[in-house]
Amino acid sequence: MRAIVVRRERHEPELIELPRPDPDEGEVLVRMLRVGIDGTDHEVLEDGPGSFPPGDDHLVLGHEAVGVVEDPNGTAYETGDVVVPTVRRRLDDGPNEYFDRGEPDMAPPGKHRECGISGAHGFMAEYVAVSERRLVEIPRRLAERGVFVEPISVSEKAIEHAYASRSPFDWSPQRALVLGNGALGLVTLAMLRQEFDDIYCLGRRDRPDPTIEVIERLGATYIDSRETPVPEIPEEHGGMDFIYEATGYAKHPFESIRALAPNGVVALLGIPDSWTFEIDGGSLHTELVTHNKALIGSVNSNERHFRRAVRTLRALPEWLFDELLTTVAAPTEFEPAFADSDDQIKAIVEFASLSDTSDQ
Amino acid sequence: MRAIVVRRERHEPELIELPRPDPDEGEVLVRMLRVGIDGTDHEVLEDGPGSFPPGDDHLVLGHEAVGVVEDPNGTAYETGDVVVPTVRRRLDDGPNEYFDRGEPDMAPPGKHRECGISGAHGFMAEYVAVSERRLVEIPRRLAERGVFVEPISVSEKAIEHAYASRSPFDWSPQRALVLGNGALGLVTLAMLRQEFDDIYCLGRRDRPDPTIEVIERLGATYIDSRETPVPEIPEEHGGMDFIYEATGYAKHPFESIRALAPNGVVALLGIPDSWTFEIDGGSLHTELVTHNKALIGSVNSNERHFRRAVRTLRALPEWLFDELLTTVAAPTEFEPAFADSDDQIKAIVEFASLSDTSDQ
Structure with missing residues (x-):
């Protein structure tokens, strides 16, 4: 074979x-x-x-x-x-x-x-x-799209873990941001569309671009990171209640702390190489604490997430x-x-x- | 008056x-x-x-x-x-x-x-x-210790939020580390004693010292940060499932990522001043993701946490x-x-x- x-x-x-x-x-x-x-x-x-x-x-x-x-x-x-x-x-x-x-x-x-x-x-x-x-x-009728079950399951897990971290209080998230306009980012953007009033997707592409077309057809706002870097997003669009990081750009976890709204959470999925850079760690530490923010790393998914991904695949x-x-x-x-x-x-x-x- | x-x-x-x-x-x-x-x-x-x-x-x-x-x-x-x-x-x-x-x-x-x-x-x-x-x-009989209800409530919240982040999976934590041997750190160490097989407390004091005496009377291991800096703790004592940061030392959140065991979580409570320093952000990002680690900022506490703190105060x-x-x-x-x-x-x-x- x-x-x-x-x-x-x-x-x-x-x-x-x-x-x-x-x-x-x-x-x-x-x-x-x-x-x-x-x-x-x-x-x-x-x-x-x-x-x-x-x-x-x-x-x-x-x-x-x-x-x-x-x-x-x-x-x-x-x-x-x-x-x-x-x-x-x-x-x-x-x-x-x-x-x-x-x-x-x-x-x-x-x-x-x-x-x-x-x-x-x-x-x-x-x-x-x-x-x-x-x-x-x-289901047989999902066979052609079945290849998306695994990536969706990975997002199901990351979202589950991120939401769990917000479960002790009454969290009413409104704005979600996906960092990365690859296939995983775009599918996740579609998943988040049901729950959030406003969804955003960050990329670094010029129009016309097929991913920007998908972003906008999903009713999301495209953010060009060359024009609006992550730390400037709150000023431009408001703080984000949920950020999903799927680029593996090493600075994103740290920049995202600033881009979160109070009580927000970042789900991290990227796996960058070693890269040493400067951060204002004192301010980031304080920001995490005084605004009850969280960073949640997540990798892979289990059978429960696969089963949930099948339902999501059917709904999208x-x-x-x-x-x-x-x-x-x-x-x-x-x-x-x-x-x-x-x-x-x-x-x-x-x-x-x-x-x-x-x-x- | x-x-x-x-x-x-x-x-x-x-x-x-x-x-x-x-x-x-x-x-x-x-x-x-x-x-x-x-x-x-x-x-x-x-x-x-x-x-x-x-x-x-x-x-x-x-x-x-x-x-x-x-x-x-x-x-x-x-x-x-x-x-x-x-x-x-x-x-x-x-x-x-x-x-x-x-x-x-x-x-x-x-x-x-x-x-x-x-x-x-x-x-x-x-x-x-x-x-x-x-x-x-x-209760009236707790009046003399009642001054500890507020600080305990702050830890109740931080622990609640950290644990919630681990609720989607079967988390069986064994080792907990408290960063900071002030009164809040010591009370929290006593709170964690019920749940963890092994508890550790980090400080930078020479013996004899009253806080080290309390640490050891609680059955915990004192870690002198001058001898064993946070990133070296796993090598010396094993990875920590839960780390409670109460010092406000700006590098602790980042150093703690390394000190965690897989699937572990850090609760952050300190509020440091601005301080810019270098980190290997790429490796920390990867570590958070591939080991399902989390950082949870937490501040203050609400009435529910105060009520729980009263029960804790009674039990300690x-x-x-x-x-x-x-x-x-x-x-x-x-x-x-x-x-x-x-x-x-x-x-x-x-x-x-x-x-x-x-x-x-």
Whole structure:
């Protein structure tokens, strides 16, 4: 079968032939439909995976995926069920409190592997064998958009954690700001639209631009960071009750403290490299305290967030995904899906469509 | 009546004569028993109050207080009830959503006054008139320790907010660290003793020292920051699940990110001055995200926290307060209560004792 991988010491995706996996007991054979590409995939290519799966000199890429059950292999699934795999896996067969209680997203580095990212093969292949306990079923009619379940689940978790931090008091947030106009930022902006009177999205693009079009069609205000840097946002638009940081720009957490309204919260999702710079730490400390502000780091997501993401996916408008899915590449011509251009919002590799599999 | 005030342009406390207040409708006349002094009082003296009460060139000091009802003035209170006043007051008679819903602690600067701190007289006087809605009753047998209700309530809120941020997942914290060995830090250490297997308190004092004695009597480990700076704490003692910052040292929030265990949280309470310094913001950002860490700023407390503080006060051992209350000064000889010495942990001014008032 075809698989898109990164090899040891290489930094480009490659299409290779691999044997079709043979599912172990408790595993389902999934025929992949679509696999998305995000910033993490680009980092895996650039820096190499955290580690390669034991014994292998390649890593199958991809952690955002949707597929269809080809062989239930004695599990509760049925052939034709549309499924999304979760990302984290146990490191070994030993006890792992985080996985044992269904919270692999809370397992620290060193206590998990991540499919397509570190230590475990990803989903960018025609077939994948996945433990039934690491699959979430989604409605067949959402199959084409199913590739968004994983990124939405990551936002579900971040929003859940940020909101929880505000739960001891009567928080009535009105203004939300998303830092970053990539696919994840735009989907999150759409998620926040239901809850907030005013939503804003920060980017650094000139018009005309497809992401700015999506931002405005969502009823949000585009903020060009070259004109209005984050610390100046309150003056221009008012303080933000909730800020969602998805750029990985290292200064954002610190700049965001100033951009928050009193009692506001920042959810941090980006993973920047080391970068030393000056901050007025005294004023930021005081600002956090006297205005009851919070910074919440969040990574990954668990099955509960995946299930919530399926509901969110159903609720979001279809046009959004049509606009976001700018690049649908075949595995034999995957290069455009890994290219970087301002016209591209979300790129995916399509291994099969549901109609292909129904024909069988 | 006697009152201890700071005058405009002065930086020393002064004992002056003021007319005994005449309670308005809905106000109770409280005879003060004891009023505590904390870092905020020293800041008010040094920098001046945020503002003086309208029309006055002096501010009655003190926001940690316990008193006894002298005249219920038609309210639901009875003469002899022991009461603790809360600290924040409305700015004016206009609507104020925060006060309306019982959450003055969430009112941002500009939406409240603080007794003894900014815009409203404090409690360091023989008599104070307080709205019945700004009083919390405490058991008579806790009267002597009642001065600790306000500081404990501040910690109750900070702990509540920090814990809430960890509520979406199964958090089983084991190690807690209090930054600061002042009275507030020591009381909080005692509060955390119930919940944590291992508690630590950071200070910068040489032995023998009365605060280190209290730390060790509580079963906690003293960490000398000159020997083990905050970022090195995990190496020495393990990562901390919860860090409570009460020093106002501007670098603590940033250093604490490193000292946290995965999924840990820092509650920030200090209010430092502006101070610009370098941080590796990229690594701190990544650390917050990949380890699901959080920073929660918290200020003040509301009536719910005061009520919880009364329960906490009842549960904490009596010896603790005997050890903490190193200085009990009469109003006519208040100077030692405002002095700064390593032998002093908590200083209070005692205007009356419950037995004085019972004699009446």
